[in-house]
Amino acid sequence: MIENRTTPTSQPQENAGTIYPLLPPAVREAVRRMPAAVLEGMEELRIRxxxxxxxxYxxxxxxxxxxxxxxxxxxxxxxxxxxDCGLLLELLTRHSLYSFEEELRRGFITVEGGHRVGLAGRTVLEDGRVKQIRxxxxxxxxxxRELRGxxxxxxxxxxDPAERTVRHTLIISPPGYGKTTLLRDLIRMISTGEWPVPEYGGxxxxxxxxxxxxxxxSVRGVPRFDLGPRxxxxxxxxxxxxxxxxxxxMSPEVLAVDEIGRPEDAAAVHEAVHAGIRVLATAHGSNREDALRRPALRELAAEGVFSRYVVLRKGTAGLQVSTFKEA
Known part of the structure; x- marks a missing residue:
């Protein structure tokens, strides 16, 4: 392990307000009236x-x-x-359930602002597989939220001082601990050239x-979060x-992807590595050993693809960030 650090003190960019237009009136008014501290720290809103x-929060x-x-x-x-729930679903699907058939099959819808809405209900099966949720x-x-810094x-x-770039890195945490937020800011910094040492250049x-x-x-293909100019x-x-x-x-120098774990993901990571592209990825897991129980990730680890592992976990002092070198 390189170092164990507490979570950064940077302030998140306000983004929770973008969910208001999606909420049924009674729910929206109740949420608007919540204390400011709750609104600012809101992580999930669960409507059942x-x-x-x-x-x-x-x-x-x-x-x-x-x-x-x-x-x-x-x-x-x-x-x-x-x-309320019927209107919420209509608003999430823009009054067209048919056009969101794939999202309903996967059990979540991503809306403007980057918020992901998980769905629960009765499933419809086809050939033994989930066709959609009804x-x-x-x-x-x-x-x-963006958490700059x-x-x-x-x-x-x-x-990687020898190559003046980043090493292949896997960020690991359970859901909701901030691995996507961390990856987003790393993308922004690498694209902008906010290196901690000046000799890395732009x-x-x-x-x-x-x-x-x-x-x-992204909305119509245009990113709404700041991921940097390159x-x-x-x-x-x-x-x-x-x-x-x-x-x-697109000839990237760095390739970033969220929540890998399937065999086809591992194969694509191999292609990137062999093409000389550095990979930043995330995966679910409570620790490194937990994440590497997945066969695809275990294969990548066995081959030494990732030379850095970043693990997010909650402790008595709040969120802890630990970085490990490959053994």
Missing amino acids: EGRPLEVV GGRYGFIRSDGRTDRPPEEAYRPTRQ DVSGFNLRIA CGLRVLPDLL GRKVGVVDERSELAA TDVMDGCPKAEGMLMMIRS
């Missing part, structure tokens, strides 16, 4: 038909009353109705494969296919 409206949770109070007991919380009765709105905590440990060409539209929050984004494209397309067409 007939059950208490819930907010997750700053590692805590509360149930939202109609007047915006977030008391822990759920008895007096606002309970979204069937009409009767959607549960929504989890995960709030995406958080990459400063780890970028010095990722540098920015690098960065290719981003953004399958779930979370890294760039970054190209392949939006809404499967990771493995998108990586190969980027390698063939």
Whole structure:
């Protein structure tokens, strides 16, 4: 391990307000009335038909009353109705369920601002596989934010002095710990050329494969988050296919991708490495050993593809960031 650090103190760029137009009126008013500290720290808004409206913020949770109070007991919380949930789904799909068939099959919708909305309900099967989710009765709105400067905590440990670029790096954490936020800021810094040492010169060409539209929050193909001036984004494209397309067409010096883990992802990472492209990726896991239990990631580790591992975890002092060299 290189070093264990606490989470950075940089302030997130406000982005939660972009969810307001998506919310049914009663839910929107309850959320607007929440205390400022809760709104600023909001990480998730959970809307369940007939059950208490819930907010997750700053590692805590509360149930939202109609007047915006977030008391822990759920008895007096606002309970979204069937009409609320139906209207929410219409707003999320822009009144066209058919055009969001693929998203409904995968169980999430990414909306403007980079927020991902998880869905729960009754599934429809076809040949034993999920075709779509019907009767959607549960929504989890995960709030995406920019956290400029958080990459400063780890970028010095990722540098390759011999090549004056970054090393192949895998960022690991459970869902909701900030690995996408960290990757986003590293992309911005590398593209802009915000190196911790001046001899690295300017920015690098960065290719981003953004399958779930979370890294760039693209609208009609145009990123809404700042990923730097030398970054190209392949939006809404499967990771493995998108990586190969980027390698063939955009000549990136660094390739960034979120949440790898399938065999086809590993094959695409191999292609990038063999093409001389540095790879920054994320994966789910509570620690390095947990993440490497996936066969595809275990194969990459066995071959020494990643020379740096960044692990995010929560401790008594808050979020902890640890960087490991490949053994």
